[in-house]
Amino acid sequence: MSLTQTHLYDDIIGLPHHQSQTHAHMSMHNRAAQFMPFAALTGYEAVIEHAALANEEAVARANAPVDVADGYMPA
Template identity: 70%
Template sequence: MALTETHDYDDIIDLPHRQSRHHAHMPLQTRAAQFMPFAALTGYEDVLDRTVRANEEAIAKANSSVDVADGYLPA
């Protein structure tokens, strides 16, 4: 599909931007705050942190040396 030049909006492209008579213009910082991320899953980070710690402890335990004289025999 080739791009072709159209003139569909030539009649409105240079019109001034509409300003509301009833509502003040919203400051850019306030407008941007509407799109900031929010904590939809409260506590999710805590669960992840606990899981990471548990996995790191399990990996450290699995990688530690064992003394066979203590009665540990691998399966």
């Protein structure tokens, strides 16, 4: 693919940017707010933390030393 210069938009390239006569210009603060992250999955972090804690406890129980003389029987 080669880049070739075209003059397709020469008639509009120097025109001023369009400003609406009916809608007020949006402030930078409001415009930035459109792109701010939001919590789409509220409570998701708590669920992940709970699952991680449960997994850590299960691994700790599985790795705990067991005295077979105490009559330990796996469930």
